[in-house]
Amino acid sequence: MSEPVSLHFIDEPVTVEFDVPLVREKSPTCPNRFTWQGETYQVSEMLAEWSDFTRRGKMARNMRPSHAAAAAGRGSLGVGRFFFRVRTPSGQLFDLYYDRAPKDALHRKGAWFLYRELSAE
Numbered sequence: 470m471s472e473p474v475s476l477h478f479i480d481e482p483v484t485v486e487f488d489v490p491l492v493r494e495k496s497p498t499c500p501n502r503f504t505w506q507g508e509t510y511q512v513s514e515m516l517a518e519w520s521d522f523t524r525r526g527k528m529a530r531n532m533r534p535s536h537a538a539a540a541a542g543r544g545s546l547g548v549g550r551f552f553f554r555v556r557t558p559s560g561q562l563f564d565l566y567y568d569r570a571p572k573d574a575l576h577r578k579g580a581w582f583l584y585r586e587l588s589a590e
Contacts, residue, residue: 473587483583499553505583510557517554562587
């Protein structure tokens with residue numbers, strides 16, 4: 470099977486739901502469904518998952534190199550994204566991600582985003 474091709478770059482916030490509560494909120498598993506623009510999409514299959522602990526912006530310059538190397542492998546407070554490639558019952562493919570970065574002092578949990586829609590062809 471060939472690598473999916475990006476159909477639409479979306480990168481918009483979504484709400485997600487889990488059938489089983491998360492053990493660790495900042496290191497989530499794949500959600501069972503997500504809601505984007507008022508429509509709920511059931512996840513019928515997770516096709517892939519990966520993480521990216523790259524420090525961005527100011528965060529990229531605020532660590533000693535030895536600590537930055539360790540953080541690149543496991544993440545650090547408020548840094549990191551967890552990606553999930555999923556298929557819906559209708560056959561649509563999407564990439565979702567959870568960004569651990571806190572939005573502000575009142576919203577410290579991070580947020581979920583619908584990254585893009587893909588084509589399997």
